[in-house]
Amino acid sequence: MIACVTPSAGHLEHHAARGPSLLQDLQNHHIETVNQSRHLFRAMGDVCRTAVQGRDEVIALVLTALFADGHVLLEDHPGSGKTTLAKSLGNVVERPADSAIAAFRRIQFTPDLLPSDITGVTLFDPQSRKFDFRRGPVFANIVLGDEINRSSPKVQSALLEVMAEKQVTVDNETHRLEDLFFVLATQNPLDLAGTYPLPRAQLDRFLFKIKMTHLTRDAELAVLCRWNVDRTKPADFCVAPHAILGARRVVREQVQVPQIVLECLTDTAEALRRDSNVRLGVSTRALVSAIPALQVWAMLHGRDFVSPRDLQALCVPLFGHRIEPAAGTDADAIVMRCTSAVVEDVTRRSIAG
Numbered sequence: 001m002i003a004c005v006t007p008s009a010g011h012l013e014h015h016a017a018r019g020p021s022l023l024q025d026l027q028n029h030h031i032e033t034v035n036q037s038r039h040l041f042r043a044m045g046d047v048c049r050t051a052v053q054g055r056d057e058v059i060a061l062v063l064t065a066l067f068a069d070g071h072v073l074l075e076d077h078p079g080s081g082k083t084t085l086a087k088s089l090g091n092v093v094e095r096p097a098d099s100a101i102a103a104f105r106r107i108q109f110t111p112d113l114l115p116s117d118i119t120g121v122t123l124f125d126p127q128s129r130k131f132d133f134r135r136g137p138v139f140a141n142i143v144l145g146d147e148i149n150r151s152s153p154k155v156q157s158a159l160l161e162v163m164a165e166k167q168v169t170v171d172n173e174t175h176r177l178e179d180l181f182f183v184l185a186t187q188n189p190l191d192l193a194g195t196y197p198l199p200r201a202q203l204d205r206f207l208f209k210i211k212m213t214h215l216t217r218d219a220e221l222a223v224l225c226r227w228n229v230d231r232t233k234p235a236d237f238c239v240a241p242h243a244i245l246g247a248r249r250v251v252r253e254q255v256q257v258p259q260i261v262l263e264c265l266t267d268t269a270e271a272l273r274r275d276s277n278v279r280l281g282v283s284t285r286a287l288v289s290a291i292p293a294l295q296v297w298a299m300l301h302g303r304d305f306v307s308p309r310d311l312q313a314l315c316v317p318l319f320g321h322r323i324e325p326a327a328g329t330d331a332d333a334i335v336m337r338c339t340s341a342v343v344e345d346v347t348r349r350s351i352a353g
Helices: 011-017 020-027 034-051 056-067 082-092 153-165 217-225 241-254 259-274 284-300 308-319 331-352
Strands: 072-075 102-108 120-125 130-135 140-146 167-170 173-176 182-187 208-211 278-280
Touching (some): 034 241, 056 072, 056 082, 056 284, 082 102, 082 140, 082 182, 130 173, 153 182, 241 284, 259 278, 259 284, 259 308, 259 331, 284 308
Parallel strands (some): 072 182, 072 208, 140 182
Antiparallel strands (some): 120 130, 167 173
């Protein structure tokens, strides 16, 4: 269980009570402090929670990945609310009416999907007698890749290349995506017939892998009580993409990462690589990408510095999908055991020294 701060349902009213300037700063791009970044995070979380009930921990992790400039792989059961969550997140992002980039796009991965169906294609225009590039659905701020393991490795690689480079190259011409580009991919852990499981090297492209289970009785009852609520109406709180990019910059520059945290990361990677139940350990890239996530998590909890406990809280979604455990062993349990031991050891040595 991940310990996280979950704001109250009336957090937006709390923002308004503090004055119109705060909401105006959040909704535009005037994010200059860690406190403003935290309020923006919580305001966006409130909007998502109005659409998706009983998923507070998942929402916190998804927003953490968004603010850390990473991507998320959701492993879920059908009908668990992943599409609603992605749409609600896309509705928060404000786009000009004449923008060529959409706020949200959904891609349903199927065996007959082609890479050009994702990235786009160059077509000949008879009127202008020129070739024009038609943008694919990846040209959006929030992209939901539904059941990514149902498409061929060629299609999976096309999406993962875009995730890594934030650009699309078609016919030797490169097209840049916007800096606010976030992929929320899903895969069904139950029905594996006719699927193409993602290799470890491609799983490494995802900052988090989040496992969604069925809702609790109370949460499921709350969903049923709101079955006729219109979820297609625009969000009450919208934010410009520059505000999220500003929050990323503030967190990166103003949330300190002490040496002890870097030691914990390095020692955790070493412990996982040496564990007898691990066939493939975490990469250096995984450790580098973990630092922004730890900064965001510390910001969410009201701190301007990262603590080893932040690594302990996020180790499973960070590293659970990046290691290859031996047959019959649980990757998440191994990650938690190794990380906890390292955090305790490094903390003890730091206090003693």
